[in-house]
Amino acid sequence: MRFLFKTDYAQDTRLFPFGGTKRFWSGLALYAAILAALAHYAPVALTSTHWLGLAIVYAVAFGAVLLRQNADGEGGHAAFWYGLLGVAALSAPFVLDLYFLSQITFVYVYAIAGVGLILLLGMCGQISLGHAAFMACGAYTAALLQAQGFDLLVTLPAAILLSALLGVVIGLPALRMTGIYLAFATYAFAFIVEEVLARWDGLTGGNMGFVLSDPSILGYTFDSEQKMYYLAMVLFALTLLAGLNIRRSSTGRAFMAIRDSETAAEAMGVNLAVYKTTAFAISAGMAGLAGAVYAHLLFFISPEGFTILLSINLLVLAVIGGLASMHGAIFGAAFIVVLPQLISLTKDSLPPVVGQLPGLESGIFGLVIILFVILEPMGLHGRWMKIKTYFQLFPLYKRGTFRRQKSYMVSEKNR
Amino acid sequence: MTLLEVENLAVHFGGIKAVDGVSFGVDKGEIFTIIGPNGAGKSTIFNLVSRIYQPTSGRIRFEGKDITGLPAHRIAGLGIARTFQNIELFDMATVLDNMMLGRHAHRRTGPFAHLFFGPATRAEELAHRRKIEEVIDFLDLQHYRDQMIANLPYGVRKVVELGRALCTEPKILLLDEPSSGLNVEETEDMSFWISDIKNILGITVIMVEHDMNLVNEVSDRVLALNYGRVIATGTPAEVQAHPEVIRAYLGGDDTETEAA
Numbered sequence: 001m002r003f004l005f006k007t008d009y010a011q012d013t014r015l016f017p018f019g020g021t022k023r024f025w026s027g028l029a030l031y032a033a034i035l036a037a038l039a040h041y042a043p044v045a046l047t048s049t050h051w052l053g054l055a056i057v058y059a060v061a062f063g064a065v066l067l068r069q070n071a072d073g074e075g076g077h078a079a080f081w082y083g084l085l086g087v088a089a090l091s092a093p094f095v096l097d098l099y100f101l102s103q104i105t106f107v108y109v110y111a112i113a114g115v116g117l118i119l120l121l122g123m124c125g126q127i128s129l130g131h132a133a134f135m136a137c138g139a140y141t142a143a144l145l146q147a148q149g150f151d152l153l154v155t156l157p158a159a160i161l162l163s164a165l166l167g168v169v170i171g172l173p174a175l176r177m178t179g180i181y182l183a184f185a186t187y188a189f190a191f192i193v194e195e196v197l198a199r200w201d202g203l204t205g206g207n208m209g210f211v212l213s214d215p216s217i218l219g220y221t222f223d224s225e226q227k228m229y230y231l232a233m234v235l236f237a238l239t240l241l242a243g244l245n246i247r248r249s250s251t252g253r254a255f256m257a258i259r260d261s262e263t264a265a266e267a268m269g270v271n272l273a274v275y276k277t278t279a280f281a282i283s284a285g286m287a288g289l290a291g292a293v294y295a296h297l298l299f300f301i302s303p304e305g306f307t308i309l310l311s312i313n314l315l316v317l318a319v320i321g322g323l324a325s326m327h328g329a330i331f332g333a334a335f336i337v338v339l340p341q342l343i344s345l346t347k348d349s350l351p352p353v354v355g356q357l358p359g360l361e362s363g364i365f366g367l368v369i370i371l372f373v374i375l376e377p378m379g380l381h382g383r384w385m386k387i388k389t390y391f392q393l394f395p396l397y398k399r400g401t402f403r404r405q406k407s408y409m410v411s412e413k414n415r
Numbered sequence: 416m417t418l419l420e421v422e423n424l425a426v427h428f429g430g431i432k433a434v435d436g437v438s439f440g441v442d443k444g445e446i447f448t449i450i451g452p453n454g455a456g457k458s459t460i461f462n463l464v465s466r467i468y469q470p471t472s473g474r475i476r477f478e479g480k481d482i483t484g485l486p487a488h489r490i491a492g493l494g495i496a497r498t499f500q501n502i503e504l505f506d507m508a509t510v511l512d513n514m515m516l517g518r519h520a521h522r523r524t525g526p527f528a529h530l531f532f533g534p535a536t537r538a539e540e541l542a543h544r545r546k547i548e549e550v551i552d553f554l555d556l557q558h559y560r561d562q563m564i565a566n567l568p569y570g571v572r573k574v575v576e577l578g579r580a581l582c583t584e585p586k587i588l589l590l591d592e593p594s595s596g597l598n599v600e601e602t603e604d605m606s607f608w609i610s611d612i613k614n615i616l617g618i619t620v621i622m623v624e625h626d627m628n629l630v631n632e633v634s635d636r637v638l639a640l641n642y643g644r645v646i647a648t649g650t651p652a653e654v655q656a657h658p659e660v661i662r663a664y665l666g667g668d669d670t671e672t673e674a675a
Contacts (some may be wrong), residue, residue, distance in 0.1 A: 184588045242530045249529035249536055250515070250543075256508045257516050264503035265466055267582065269491035269520030280525045324507075 016162055020204035034087055038094050050094075057090050084407055093226040101225050102297075103341070107333045108232035109293050114317045114329030115236075115243040116286030121315075122323030123252060125259030126174050130186035131314045132168075133193035136306035137163045138288030138293035140197065143210050152217045156235075156292055163288020164281040171280030175273050197303040209302030212295055221298070232293055239286055243326045246282065255279055262304075263368045309362075316365060320372050322379025331380035339365070416529070418619050419464070419495075419587055424473035426463060426641075433459045435643035441587070446613050446620045448630050450654070451640035452663055457623040458500055460640075461589050464621075465497050466490050475512045477587070492520040494586035498576045500595065500623075506565045508557060510575055511547070512562060515549045517582025518543040550581045553616075554608065570601045577608065581616070588612065590622035594629050602629060627655070639663065 002036045035054065093101055113135060120126050138159035145155040171186040197204050204210060215231070222228050246252045254275045257265035262272060295301045313336050321332020340361055347355045354360070375381055417440040417476050424437045434456040441447045455615040462468040464475055466487040475483050475528045477493060485493075496517075505513050515633075521543070524536050551557060554574050564572060573596070580588055593609065606629050611617050630651055632638060637654040640645040647657040654660055 068658035136505035245536075246526070246529055249532060249540065250519055251526040253508070253512055253516050254519060255511065257505050260507055261503045263467060264466070264499065264505065265516075266487040267491060267497055267499075267503075268516050268579070269488050270516075271486075271488045282526070304674045326489070364458075409622075 005278055012204070029214050034091060038091055041095060043343045048053065062235055081341060093229050097157070098225045103337055104296060105229045105232045107330070107337045108236040109290050109297060111329045112239045112318060113235050113287045113290035114321060115239050115316045115326055115331050116283040118329055119243055119246065119322055120279050120283035121251045121318055121343035123247065123259065124276065126276060126279060127179070127183045128186045129183050129308065129311045130170055130190040132306045132308065132310035133190040134167060134284040135291030135294060135310065136197060136285035137166050139306070140204055140210070141288070143212050143295050144203070144290035146212055146215065152215050158291060159288045159292035160285040160303040162344035163291070164285035167280040167284025168277050174276045174277060188310065190308060194303050201323030207302060209300050212299050215296045223343060235289060235293060239289065242328060243284060244247060247326065251278065258288055268365050316369055319369060320379050323380030325381045326379055328379050328381040335380065417441065418442045418478060419666065420476040421596045422474040422476070424460070424463060424475065426459060426468055427471045428499065430644050434463065437643070437645055438542045439638055439645065439648065440567045441619060441621055443619055443626050444617065445635040446633050448634040448637045449621065449640060450630060450637060453626055455640040456643040457640055458591055459621060461497060461578065461591050465495065466587060474671050496580035496583040496585035496591035498580050498591055498593065500591040502576055503570050504564045504576055506581070507563065507564055507573070511561065513575060513579050513583045514547040514550060515543055517579040518546060520583055547582050550578045553581070554578045569596055573597060585618055586619065590620060592623055592624045592625065594624060602626060605629070608630050625652050
């Protein structure tokens with residue numbers, strides 16, 4: 001009915017468009033079931049503190065669902081599923097063993113950087129091969145400040161700010177360059193940063209690397225895998241929220257305008273220089289945050305950890321996850337964490353001629369990118385949307401539903 | 416009252432004088448049409464006024480203020496909006512997003528506030544949303560709010576682009592060939608809308624147009640251009656009857672005119 005009648009305008013600015021009353025009781029039952037399953041299967045004995053914490057968390061998740069309810073209980077139920085996902089994510093440390101848990105923690109970290117890159121590449125249309133440098137900047141800032149005795153409340157904002165500042169500097173060439181030239185400029189910059197980190201051994205420890213200790217906030221130390229998991233999860237959630245907020249405000253629209261037509265963007269009053277630099281700054285800030293958490297997860301950083309390969313991995317993340325949506329970040333991050341594991345798992349069962357090939361991993365990565373670009377340019381998120389639509393429309397789905405028509409000729413571009 | 420005043424405007428691309436000493440004034444509340452054969456410099460004048468091109472010489476004044484040196488992104492905020500000959504919409508965004516971009520010049524909050532989407536940002540978004548709904552109503556775009564531009568037919572895109580320009584709440588609207596690529600019915604709708612924009616919304620319109628029916632129907636004054644120079648100004652009828660204009664369009668025997 002939305003097609004014909006003016007509807008509540010608030011729904012256009014909402015993060016989760018509708019809740020759903022019908023889901024209320026089933027939701028309550030599901031959450032209760034998860035709690036019960038946790039109590040039964042948790043590898044660690046749950047204390048009363050655990051229970052209290054979980055109960056609060058579940059109440060908040062559930063409250064969020066209730067608050068998002070639509071008056072007539074119609075429509076989608078995004079908030080419910082996000083609530084469920086959140087609950088599952090919160091419960092993970094009680095169910096999964098440490099190895100899987102640390103892998104998911106890495107997924108969060110890559111996804112933080114991924115949100116930044118999707119914002120820059122997918123939303124604003126500016127490519128960057130320099131994101132490893134932003135991550136390095138964040139990682140070393142956090143490490144050096146921690147060595148001075150500061151806790152996360154100082155090191156994380158400092159890592160974000162410094163990386164964002166670096167992003168502004170790198171964004172400057174973006175004002176004059178596009179496409180492949182911008183890729184080269186950012187690549188050159190990343191190379192310089194890597195070199196500086198290796199040579200300035202008085203500050204960074206050079207190629208010997210730099211060792212970190214457990215991070216802490218106001219005396220509370222994150223000294224276990226579980227605690228780091230929650231830290232990364234919360235930071236990822238905040239990053240995703242910031243990314244979605246940008247997406248639904250005038251800044252995000254200005255980014256999209258720059259991506260689709262710089263001329264028209266200017267005619268609408270978008271200051272290209274300011275917004276391109278802003279996009280680089282926000283994106284670099286998010287990469288810096290990812291770098292800081294990454295450093296704390298590894299306890300050891302060295303310039304070798306932040307080479308062009310990391311930049312390319314992040315690009316793979318963005319492209320494979322799907323540039324059209326922030327959600328692509330988590331799909332892409334899961335992909336780049338899982339694929340190397342899969343490769344090393346299958347390595348042993350392959351004939352040694354193939355299994356022991358040097359560069360097997362990068363080869364497969366490259367192949368996967370090529371296949372994705374040809375077969376699924378919208379990435380994993382796009383694939384997910386298609387599957388969802390298939391079931392929603394069930395007998396009526398047509399193969400051409402997502403095929404874009406050729407755009408009309410634009411003969412005169414004023415740039 | 417003269418709203419927009421162009422004085423001795425010229426732009427040269429290498430040796431080509433695309434616009435060569437053009438002067439005209441557009442009064443508040445009129446529909447002013449620029450006509451001329453292909454390559455006469457019509458769109459170039461638009462690109463100069465909207466500051467995409469840098470003039471070689473001459474002045475552009477808007478509401479008495481010299482805007483010749485302003486950067487292109489400041490123009491929308493002053494109250495000058497435009498459409499493009501070949502449609503420059505944001506293809507991978509929805510109609511709502513495109514029209515909300517028309518509100519960009521009116522934003523009050525910055526990127527930092529947008530990271531948090533606080534109450535001020537939300538209130539602003541809702542205010543803009545109400546504003547663009549007025550334009551959606553005005554142009555009958557209710558069916559297309561959530562559609563991606565890339566999926567829309569050409570005629571609708573043309574209207575969306577007009578809508579996006581209206582969302583900037585312009586004082587003056589530059590329409591570059593509003594009827595190009597439209598069928599007869601769509602052209603008729605467009606002519607009603609252009610009249611309504613002038614009569615109901617009170618916006619001054621400058622347009623470049625080839626369809627003489629549309630020009631006659633809506634224009635108050637017409638300026639004819641050839642080879643970057645003004646050859647005639649006046650009411651549509653006067654300009655069409657002007658011998659220079661007829662010669663520019665239909666060609667003429669040079670010896671004959673010399674003799675005359």
